[in-house]
Amino acid sequence: MQLQSEKQIIYSLIDDLKAICSNYGLGNSGNEYKIITETFLYKFLNDKFLAGIKELPDFTGKSTKECEQQLSDMSEDDFEFLMMDLDPRVARIRPEDSISSLFSRKGEEGFHTTFDNALLHIAEGNKEVFSVAAGAQNRVRLFDTLSNLVTEVERQDDFCRAIINKLNAQSFDAVFQQKYDFYADIFEYLIKDYNKDSGQYAEYYTPHSIAQIIARIIAPEGAQNVSIYDPAAGSGTLVLTLAEQIGEENCTVYTQDISQKSNEVLRLNLILNNLVDSLSHVIQDDTLVRPRHLAEDGKSIEKFDYIVSNPPFNTDFSETRDQLAGEGYKKRFFAGVPNIPKKKKESMAIYQMFLQHIIVSMKEGKGKAAIVVPTGFLTAATGIPYKIRQHIVKKKLLRGVVSMPSNIFANTGTNVSVVFLDAAGTEDEKVLLVDASNMGEKVKLEGTKNQRTYLSKEEMEQIVTTMNERQEIDDFSVLVSLKDIEQKKCSFSAGQYFKVKIEYVDLTPEEFQQKMADYEQQLKTYFAEGHKLEEEILKGIGELKYE
The missing domain is CATH 1.20.1260 (Ferritin)
Incomplete structure (x- = not known):
């Protein structure tokens, strides 16, 4: 109280x-x-x-x-x-x-x-x-x-x-x-009117509930002396929630974001949560063109223990597109760079670039990552998304996927999923795919026509427990081998792997005959109604001709 x-x-x-x-x-x-x-x-x-x-x-x-x-x-x-x-x-x-x-x-x-x-x-x-x-x-x-x-x-x-x-x-x-939960509420109240998607990249706000799910899945038992990174940090909810899960004294936060506004808000968030030591690692700049967190050689990309990110999905980056497609960037953007649409430049799929950057930024053999992506990424049969998924499967990086309910984010109606990666792989080379798209309660946002979906604590707990314990639940989660995924064009969608259930009912010969008689009677009724309708239509056509 x-x-x-x-x-x-x-x-x-x-x-x-x-x-x-x-x-x-x-x-x-x-x-x-x-x-x-x-x-x-x-x-x-x-x-x-x-x-x-x-x-x-x-x-x-x-x-x-x-x-x-x-x-x-x-x-x-x-x-x-x-x-x-x-x-x-x-x-x-x-x-x-x-x-x-x-x-x-x-x-x-x-x-x-x-x-x-x-x-x-x-x-x-x-x-x-x-x-x-x-x-x-x-x-x-x-x-x-x-x-x-x-x-x-x-x-x-x-x-x-x-x-x-x-x-x-x-x-x-x-x-x-x-602690963090107290300040998370304060921070959310403080910026609730200022997290509109009005900047070039990452003025995106991740709901605290989603950040908690991600943190508890990616680091269920905490960690010691680790680095946390977000290349499109926005207001910092993801990295701060993960820092709280791991223990602020056990980690150092690294971020980069092109938006001045986002970095100012992120700094406030770090100060509120006593992560002042990480302020020197907060960078305002274009992550894709000029990544500022570099290894000791000052040239190659720094590698991190944990990476969490909710990058912008679509943004016009046409001015730097050709530069990013150049020879100097090919190692980082191994699956390619989206082309510039002729009519709608703002629809350029920039999340694909961040996803590739994140994969390259994971520590070899131990790095973990969780990235929010549009759900369409999970099944795209061609292009850059398909190449990225192929790379993830080939390198055995995939740990699992959670497909979220629609409208889980206040500022986008796009269906989203969270892709979990682990450079250590899984022992049995199986991954867990979760379809949580039917969860949550839809609530109309005050003063708008928009809806927002809210997950209950019980639903959040179910998602976390299912992922961490690798549970298979009918029509909710399924364990799939990387080999099976490869055979289905590297689809990461849980629904494509759910077993089709056929219900069998034992009937006596008499019950079977009765059911067949009922079906026959229904068919006769449908045919009779069809003939009657046909006669009425023909009659109407004849009257029109007469007139």
Whole structure:
């Protein structure tokens, strides 16, 4: 009950920040998500800094107000010395840049400059740990100025005052001991209005339920000292759910995504979940053209222990298509590169490129991967999808497939499946194919005509248990040998391997005769009705001719 109460407080703060944006003409604008995420992150880092300070010997048992006063009274040298004892994953915030300090100065003229400068000071002071890479050299800092997003200059002070009033009114002290499930809900609420598919690649959001299923199947018993990778990370739900399943202390997260917006949201997600150490491995760039996670030689692709991804399915990448089809990329894109459609460039099947990239990025003999694909990929009889499946079967990489219900993702009506790969193979060279397409409850999304399918906990559990225990269940799952798959044009669809059941019923001679008599009577009735209808039609035609 306490946790739910804390969530409601945070939800209310997010709603209040959105209301401020609306009051200042920024509601539903392209900048609203930036204001919401940055101010929320400022609040989170501010309160986490104070929580970290309270754990230091000189501050134990003191109230927040007492801690803030003691920090303000410190010399600059003493403050720097104190910071040496603070957890390196906690952002450093100077007393003059804290929320309480800004709150005390909110009546000053030109307050918007004070507010913006505080954000810039925090960004600059923490750039080594909290910035993420953009391309080969540039770093994307933690905060930018926000007041300039309000075009009416005379309202900028009031805008920043409204924000600082809301940030100062609540405390996040009680939430810093919580785990991923708590923050997953907060994060989902925070970005629920901003995960629309509006970018070039991966502004795609994977439902937490699907991420949990994938994590529990790909790493059912956790792991030690492993790497996790997503080449089209989006908001990071898949890698973070897997990190939680494995144990945050047991893994390092690596991501790349072309979208600036996605990387900003991903950084927030990593910070909320105490995966600050992985921020240096977050890259904003085109994974296909310029993969930035490279091996020690600086040239070949880095290999990972676990790869999870929900890549975009279709996107126009015509500008780089010929480059990707060039000689330098052939080893990575072994099955080929989709052609450019004459009329609909945005339908280029980019997921096929990511799938090939993922296969090449798996550690030899031990790497594991789970990739969300359109269900049509499982049975395509020709082209690149067929070549990829042939490669997977030939290399004995396939562990299994789960075909999901329609509308399981909010932003696509495409039927999706999850392909599970394992470079270690299976001992008996059999794989499990699961058809979960009939599961779930369809719910109409509020304010839209769209439907979303939700899986119950019991259904989720059934999918995970069936996969991990390799259970065969009639019309739900089937174990198939790689040889049988090869004979069916490498189809990964469970339905093509289900056994056809014929029911046999024992009848006495008398019962058999009675059934045959019943069928004969039914046929006579159908023939009689057919003759009657034929006569009526002929009669109608004759009347038309007469007229």
